[in-house]
Amino acid sequence: MRNPTWTRDELILSLDFYMRHKPHFPGKTSFEIQELSDLLNRMGAKNSGDRNEKYRNTNGTYMKLMNFRRFDSDYEGGGLQRGGRDEEEVWKVFSSDLKKLRETAKAIMAIVDTLQNNRAPPNVTCDPLEEDALEGKLLTREHRYRERDASLVRRKKDKFAAKHGKVSCEACGFDFVDVYGQRGDGFIECHHTKPVSELRPNERTNLSDLVLLCSNCHRIIHRRRPWLKFDELRALLCK
Numbered sequence: 001m002r003n004p005t006w007t008r009d010e011l012i013l014s015l016d017f018y019m020r021h022k023p024h025f026p027g028k029t030s031f032e033i034q035e036l037s038d039l040l041n042r043m044g045a046k047n048s049g050d051r052n053e054k055y056r057n058t059n060g061t062y063m064k065l066m067n068f069r070r071f072d073s074d075y076e077g078g079g080l081q082r083g084g085r086d087e088e089e090v091w092k093v094f095s096s097d098l099k100k101l102r103e104t105a106k107a108i109m110a111i112v113d114t115l116q117n118n119r120a121p122p123n124v125t126c127d128p129l130e131e132d133a134l135e136g137k138l139l140t141r142e143h144r145y146r147e148r149d150a151s152l153v154r155r156k157k158d159k160f161a162a163k164h165g166k167v168s169c170e171a172c173g174f175d176f177v178d179v180y181g182q183r184g185d186g187f188i189e190c191h192h193t194k195p196v197s198e199l200r201p202n203e204r205t206n207l208s209d210l211v212l213l214c215s216n217c218h219r220i221i222h223r224r225r226p227w228l229k230f231d232e233l234r235a236l237l238c239k
Helices: 008-021 031-047 058-071 085-094 098-116 137-147 150-164 176-184 215-222 230-237
Strands: 189-192 210-213
Touching (some): 008 031, 008 058, 008 085, 008 098, 008 137, 031 098, 098 137, 150 210, 189 215, 210 215
Antiparallel strands (some): 189 210
């Protein structure tokens, strides 16, 4: 039985470790590598399917770290062949923005800690027309959970309706009632505007973090990586 392919979440944690320790890496039997291996196993216990006894062990974890050398211009060694498309994509996104990398890794680790304490992962369905965030599945799940929090969405709708007299898309102005009559009354979706890398479990979501969007605008934001920011969506509509 082969172990599951490394997830984007795992690669982000590994790249964060790589960047914090280069150029002098701990040995594969070191406490630091063991700690990273343990973290990956805690995450895998909640999110992976079948695993064998070698799942993210210290040897495999160390080898994955060394794969990043293929993309590192600071590394002067030669003959590197390992390091596939997934590692390359994570490298391109995060290696030039270490602050974002650190924030994202911390956010992922915070969720792993809550999962370890028996907090169930948010139960949200995956829309096949939407892509996960650059920051991986765990933070995408947390983001979508907040967007679909029924009590929060209701309060956002009520506040918007009290101010504008109706509920409509804040990007394009679409009003479901105008097109569908009473069947469309109150129908709208919420988008969470806070950067995914800043999400923390059990953190309060403010109404100011949410915007109301029609289904089309919301899907366009999440259609491909990197997700559009709300201002970027508005700029597209103004062309």
